[in-house]
Amino acid sequence: MDDAARYGEAVKAAYDAFSKLEGGANASYIPYLASVPAHLVGLTLVFTDGQLFSQGDSDYRFAIESISKVATLALALEQHGPAVIQAKLGADPTGMPFNSVTALELHDDRPQSPLVNAGAMATVSLIKAENAEDRWARIRAMQSSLVGHPVELSDEVNHSEQTTNFHNRAIAWLLYSAGTLYSDPMEACMVYTRQCSTLISCRDLAVFGATLASGGRNPLTGEQVLQAANVPPILAEMTMEGLYETSGDWAYTVGLPGKSGVGGGVVAVMPGKGAIAGFSPPLDPSGNSVRGQRMVAALAQALGWNLYRVPEA
Secondary structure (H helix, E strand, O other): OHHHHHHHHHHHHHHHHHHHOOOOOOOOOOOOHHHOOOOOEEEEEEEOOOOEEEEEEOOOOOHHHHHHHHHHHHHHHHHHHHHHHHHOOOOOOOOOOOOHHHHHOOOOOOOOOOOOHHHHHHHHHHHHOOHHHHHHHHHHHHHHHHHHHOOOEEEHHHHHOOOHHHHHHHHHHHHHOOOOOOOOOHHHHHHHHHOOOOEEHHHHHHHHHHHOOOOOOOOOOEOOOOOOOHHHHHHHHHHHHHHHHHHHHHHHHHOOOOEOOOEHHHHHEEEOOEEEEEOOOOOOOOOOOOHHHHHHHHHHHHHHHOOOOOOOO
């Protein structure tokens, strides 16, 4: 069996093993997400040379949600460099839910990570731009470059989120009162909510991850989206907080930097090799796709992808 056939079989095996897995529930606090069909499941593998293998609903477009935090972090790193990002946004896990106010209060209203809501809004506020629309356009352009085509804002998702984001507005004001938000707080919250409301597919998400695995070069378009030097800080942040309070368990059992979103997407990156993306809307209590996690973990194991695995001599 040649490599392509073997990879295709591995993707199919992981999909078949967990695509019917029961458990979890769609996010209900955002009305749009509650309405997405729970039976949808997709799995995609993309290598740094552009080889791509998919199963299931891998072309279905879902809300990017918190995975957008990685793209905005990438843009902030390009504009400011790793030292500024570490100092202003942090690089440590909170050990608490992604929208935790307690995590802020315990650290004098300073964000601990750009991959939770507080730190993500602070990241948005750091983006150099002329105004809110310019800031949004720059973030959208980064998302588009990472997936390899223009992403679309879903007016339906955005309206659903903008009209229910009261908790995030409160967090934005807490940050602003502590001097840890660097633009108008309601502007930062509005743009952050928009960035979470774009639509991507499982295939797009795997290309996004493979762009990081390739040192910032999109494997399908060939565009050098990021400086290679800015990729390690992104992967480190993903390791620390990519799956929220279960990030340590993910690192322990899977051994790859990952990122999830409450839209049902989850991606894992193997530097120098490629990325695996899974999608299915039902979530565990931490906000991570139940089926997506299991499929991605199984495929990573089948491929022998684990940053902490010592190669056999």
